[in-house]
Amino acid sequence: MEANYTHIQITAAQAAEIAPEHYHIKGEITPLPGELDFNFKIKTDEDSFLLKVSRPDADEQEIAFQEKILAWLATHAQNIISPLVFKDKDGHAISKYQDEHGQTRLVRLLNFIPGRLWSAVNPQNEALLYSLGKEAGKLSTTLQGFEHPLAHRDFPWDVGQAQWTYNYTNLFSDDKLEIIEYFQSLFKEIHEPYQSLRKSVVHSDANDNNVIVSNDLIHPQVKAIIDYGDAIYTQTINDLAIAIAYAVMNKSDVLEASLPIIKAYYQEFPLLEEELEFLYTLVAMRLVISVTKSAINRQLEPDNTYLLISEKPAWQVLEKWKAISEDLAHYSFRAACGFCPHPKEKEFKNWAAKQNISIQSLFPQIEFEELKKVDMSIESTWMGHESEYLNNQFTEYKLQELKSANKNIIVAGGYLETRPFYITDAYKKESNNGPIYRAVHLGTDLWLEAKTAIHAPLDGEVFSIHHNDADKDYGPTLILKHQTEEGLEFYSLYGHLSLNSLNQIKKNQKVKRGELIAWVGNQEENGNWAAHLHFQLMLSMLDYEYDFPGVSTAKELEIWSSICPDSNLLWKEKNLEEALQKDNEQLIKYRKQHLGKSLSLSYDIPLKMVRGAGAFLLDSSGRKYLDTVNNVAHVGHEHERVVKAGQAQMGILNTNSRYLHENINQFAEELLSTFPQELSVVHFVNSGSEANELALRMCRAYSGQKDMIAVEIGYHGNTNGCIEVSSYKFDGKGGKGAPEHTHIVPLPDAYRGLYQGENCGEKYAAHIQEQVDRIQAKGRNVAGFICESIISCGGQIELPEDYLKTAYSAIRKAGGLCISDEVQVGVGRVGKAFWGFQLHDVVPDIVTIGKPIGNGHPLAAVVCTRAVADAFANGMEYFNTFGGNPVSCAIGREVLRVVKDEKLQQNALEVGEYLKSELEVLSKDFPIIGNVRGQGLFLGFELVDENKNPLPEKAAYLANRMKDLGILMSTDGKDVNVLKIKPPMVFSKENAEELIKRLKVIFTEDFMRE
């Protein structure tokens, strides 16, 4: 076999001979992949060409046919790029070459379309898939009307001729055979109607090596589809099927990936509804042809690797494709084309509009006057904290309360509601953009008491009755099948029933409207929910029998809500009608008009966060984001103990600190116990800015001086005083440089700063002495020095050894005070110590605390020495309306206790060290990670080129792409090229692994590797 292949192969050396001999061109030769032809790129000084040399047995007629297509495209194509043909030196479009074995080869020269092959593009995002559909659609449109006798040849790659594969099933066994036979049987079933679909000459081979993509690495677009060697007269829709078959390879969700292609194809070449019915099978049949060919060719030409190249991904797609319900795929394709996803949706709605069925017919024994809708959406405050909505008894109690406050009501709702309780692993799925959740409810819940008798609202037949007994499943579930007078079939589902309902009714039993069919179950038997009935309509059962999804992802909602229409179409209850939700556009518009312009929003498409839980934030669509940004939610977003401590105190008293209260004393005592003895006095305030503002006043009061020394790119708050010591602001956009009394020292960045490497601490600290000298030279003296113990906005800069020690000593010698700004890093975050300054073996005069101590509640503090506090207390009262109030102190105390009880400082140390070491490993594979630094869960990594030049665009790209995959990250630093990692302290090893896993994906993307 091997001898055979080398016998026909054309080498680059031969191509280098052919080009000048036949076409008078000379250039650099690069071999390119090709299934039949041997292809070479020839790059001359001016241009690039594609030289195609046939196999010895090539049919000249077939090649002439391809030339005709190119000529047709050259004259008929409107806005598509197709290869141009160059004639040889004798004026022939097809030239001839004798190889060393005396065999004749047909040679062609085309212009080379610049770009990248689809197979080399990463990521293949939705916009790229869409542009593939556009190009494929344009090509189908342009080829309408083209005719050629050879287009009617027998051709094994033609999906329309895929029957030949039936004879090769012996090449497969086990799972593979099952897959092949499954699709072949579908293909047999559609045979007749498929024959009558419209036909035309199509390209028939938009595989991943025939699609040329632009060189734009952020917004790549398909430029051209090349190689017309497989063009054939067949069902036009086959061309779309082929494009899909290859483009969805290597995608997590192949159905999701197919939809933008179909959508765009349809816009260029409107498909007919009946064509879409076959698309699912046709996509698979192209892959069945491909894997059958591979199996045959593996026997014939074992060394021709190109033939085998797409085998593995083809099998992966076939496996995934088979797992998708054919009907669901069909409805999804219809939706992509703008048709009603379920073909019978309109018919059902028209029928339902004419029905007169009271909701009471479901539970005729219950007397009620009004139906009240309850909001169980992810945004609902009625749902309360996670610990509340997950507690069935508490939910039942709240529902009871609602009922007693409103006499004679039935509580119901939930259709198309995005709900928080589904955002768990049980409802998670991996999309092409990271994990998403099936969190949008497709049924209506009727919050009836356990044992309530349920009656059939319509005539029907028992389709299935089954105990779906997994935790949080439907429990005992009844599905009835109905038929309208016009013959339209549909189903109704009754979930969370009692166990004895399973004996009430049998499969296939006919039921009459009004007949008793089941009872509502209690939480022990109903799948572990507060008692209720889940009622849902379905226009198709897809491939389900006992169960049916009761929830959908937000992305697929258009399709699922079409399959599962609103049950209120039957009842027509005013109170159950869907409330219109404010979309994000309206929120943005209002913000722009009425909130300060300098208030920024994160991300190009802003997120609307509605819930927090531990290390995660949840947006209004039910997407769950791993939060590596928010060190404010120190012990975890909405930590139950902290929330309850605040709620409980708010329920009894909140007032200012002019009255005695246990909370302020206890909080002060517990907070001070975390400090060295010297730091023994605390003032409570409401924000980090306010804390630093007070600290600045203390410095001035203590020293009688005004001049402050601060660090380059430092940020200390938004008040006048804080801005004056924040180089990040006054040296940044809109800033006017350092004020007269502020003196800036260089950022002590040992990686890319003024002094680099180890032992640069004293060199950096020498600048502090220099500034002290300068101030003194003006006849003034220094009031203080303010510095974070890891510089956050500067890009997670760890202070070099001895920096703080030397700096503090210089300041103190001059009579000034040293402020450690722990607003970002304090409260155990650095792992090895509770406060950042403790990493440096110094004791500041003043420590400012903010963000973490209130876990999101506005709480901050200034801790100082007795001497500083006494100097500040010069007789003028320090009054702070909110600082130290009982609610804030209850919250602050609880945060400290949770840090201790949950050993979060230890967690920061362990997970932080694990994450840091994993990032270091990553930096070996991706050298643009120049430096990994930080302590505990206050980490950062810097993106640089080989000369340590900053790469801010890559940092921004990375943060944005990570958001797409469900992870929030932030960038910062002097050159905005540092990714900061400062998650809630409950961040686990598993969270760190997820972060690393997704980072790896993005680091391999084209823009990151460029």
Ligand SMILES: Cc1ncc(COP(=O)(O)O)c(C=O)c1O
């Ligand atoms: C180091 C540092 N100090 C002070 C502040 C100001 O805190 P706040 O925003 O609570 O006023 C910040 C805020 O980001 C900060 O990062």
